Amino acid sequence: MKKVYSVKDIDDLHRSGALGSIPADAVITPSARDRLNELGVQRARRTGAAPASASSAGGGSVDERGIDQSVRANSPKADLERLFNSPAVHELKEQICDVGRRLWQRAYVDGNGGNLSIRLTEDVVLCTPTLVSKGFMKPEDLCLVDLDGNQLAGVKNRTSEILMHLSIMKAQPKARAVSHAHPPYATGFAVAGVQPPTCMIPEIEVFIGRVPIAPYETPGTPEMGLKVAELVDKHNTVLMENHGVVSWSNTIEDAYFKMEIVEAYCRTVLVTTQLGVQPKQFSPKHLKDLLDIKQKLGVPDPRIGLKECELCDNDEWRPGVTCAVPAKGGESTSATDPEAETVVKAVTDEILNRLKG
Ligand SMILES: [Zn+2]
Known part of the structure; x- marks a missing residue:
């Protein structure tokens, strides 16, 4: 658990010259934050702050990229330049x-x-x-x-x-x-x-x-x-x-x-999808292995913790155009199906009649 820093902690650290030991992501009470401000210590704010790891809570606050974290949009123009x-x-x-x-x-x-x-x-x-x-x-x-x-x-x-x-x-x-x-x-x-x-x-x-x-x-x-x-x-x-x-x-x-x-x-x-066959997928079990690797690397994924059967769910996936290979000796059934033709003609006639009416 993260340590919570109170005003007393800040004063103790100040006396021993160890204000720089406060971790960048430490939890600091509002009054302790005020005390830090009184002491002129600049800290990147935790909420919404760029996750820069300030090298020191005391004195300058330069992150690992060498960027001075004390500069703000409302700093003097000369500081911004x-x-x-x-x-x-x-x-x-x-x-x-x-x-x-x-x-x-x-x-x-x-x-x-x-x-x-x-x-x-x-x-x-x-x-x-x-x-x-x-x-x-x-x-x-x-x-x-x-x-x-x-x-x-x-x-x-x-x-x-x-x-x-x-x-x-x-x-x-x-x-x-x-x-x-x-x-x-x-x-x-x-x-x-x-x-x-x-x-x-x-x-x-x-x-x-x-x-x-x-x-x-x-x-x-x-x-x-x-x-x-x-x-x-x-x-x-x-x-x-x-x-x-x-x-x-x-x-x-x-x-x-x-x-x-x-x-x-x-x-x-x-x-x-253009190769004329249904694409192969690896199994949910294999995806689970990858998610385990991700977890070890500390990379979050909303699928971590899902049931295995839900992992490779591609309900919305439509493979799109595939090369249709005609069945041997068979004819295409859709375009020239006589029954379908009759239905289409009946519907078309109905629409035309209504339009005329
Ligand atoms: Zn664009």
Whole structure:
């Protein structure tokens, strides 16, 4: 159980010079928090805070990426500019440009589409600009915004889809990086409204799990962000109906990996359905083995704890077009069935009569 820190604990630690020993996720009473504030100790807030592991509760609060966690959206402009131009943030800007190049090279984005973001501190987020190809971004193109999408720094205007990224970050504190693109195979599933089936390839089960579809909303609107955000407590990758894919993780590269995994999976499933046979699934028992591995890795999955018989439930999965192999000597029964013809003719005549009447 986590230790609860009271005012007395804080005073004791202060006297012994050990305030830095308070774990980043410690439970702190409101009055103890006030005492920390009086002592000038900066701490990232637990609820909704970026899951940065502050290296010290006393003095500076720099996370493992080298980001000063004391900077807030309402900090003086000079502090925000210092953060935006710091070597640690430059490194993250380079990572975003690198992932952008990979998205473009793999044709996961088109035109100026797609966008990427990284949460820097509790309410300060680094993101890609609008109207720039993700394949050719430079670090100086990136933007700084607050959690409402207001621009704090950067010469280019922030992406129009930032509200979705911010909704995800607000709903899921573990989402420190968000990647959005329009990879054609996964987007095809999103346009068809077909949720990718499960129990076919182990990798997606371990790293992603079931991929839900968020209902369509106009891109860039708060409504779209909210529809996606409703799903991110249980899913790290979401198909956006008639739009694309969004994934989140602790780092931008890992969020990008999820994009690759879901796209490769949808592509493979599509190929499978064209081979003229019913696709094979591995058994619920085998999925259970994968879920056990996931549990050991500490990756949550809403299916952990389900009954084995419920694990490979693909009720909504429609394999779609398959190559029909005509039976030997047999004729197709559907199109030329005389009984069906008679029914169709009777219905058509009835409709025509009513129209005339
Ligand atoms: Zn988009």
